Amino acid sequence: MKLFFAAASPYVRKVLVVARERGLDERITLVPAAASPVARNPEVVAHNPSGKIPTLLLDDGTALYDSRVIAEYLDAIDGPRLFPAAGAARWSALCLQSLADEMTGAALLMRYETVLRPEQLRWAEWTEGQKAKVLSSVAQLEETWLEALTGEITIGSIAAGCALGYLDFRFPTIGWRTGRDRLAAWYETFAVRPSMQATAPTA
The missing domain is CATH 3.40.30.10 (Glutaredoxin)
Structure with missing residues (x-):
């Protein structure tokens, strides 16, 4: 492949x-x-x-x-593991993946607006709107999804880990850890998985 x-x-x-x-x-x-x-x-x-x-x-x-x-x-391939097959566990994992992907999408739009768009055409309110999406998604990860994150690894926890890693990579000053000690603690544990270490983003 x-x-x-x-x-x-x-x-x-x-x-x-x-x-x-x-x-x-x-x-x-x-x-x-x-x-x-x-x-x-x-x-x-x-x-x-x-x-x-x-x-x-x-x-x-x-x-x-x-x-x-x-x-x-x-x-x-060789049987599903990271995507639960059916029932509540599947919908939980897929919904968590969607939340993380939407957060990632908003962060990418911030990146495009502040780096790719010519300075004279940049829209500050647009950037702030995307930032608000990112931070409200992070808040929901802390408030609603910790049990799912700390359980068995799924596509949802992988998507969340990659989303938070992207914030650290491109927006280190956004302060997503502030007031979210439990989420930050989970991420620090998840980020040292060999799969995460081997795929750390580079410019």
Whole structure:
């Protein structure tokens, strides 16, 4: 399998963590692929019309995207583990993944607004709106999701760990740990997992 990736992408990281947790990382060839909202990568577009990463090419040439689909595909190889099969546990894991992915998406929009958009066109209120989404999501992780986070590892806890790691990477001054000691303690434990250490983002 081939994975179009960028080392700084939190969505790519989520897929790579899943691959390592499932022992599949050696079956995936990483293909560097720069991608941005204003400069799509033609090599990726040939397989994924959005041009977004991660995009996974299977051995038969089939393309899978986005990170949620790729992660579930990898988890289904030799039997699902990180995606609960059914019932309340499944919906909990999927909802937690969605919360984390939306938080990640808001953080990426902040990044695009403050780095990619020309300074004279930047919209401060837009950035603050995305920041508010990030912080309210972090608050809900602390207030509602700690039991799910501290239980058996799932796609939800992986997505949350990658989202918080992205905040540390791109927005170290955002202060997500302030007043959230339990969440911070969970993250410090989760962040030292070999799969997280091996996939730490780089610029």
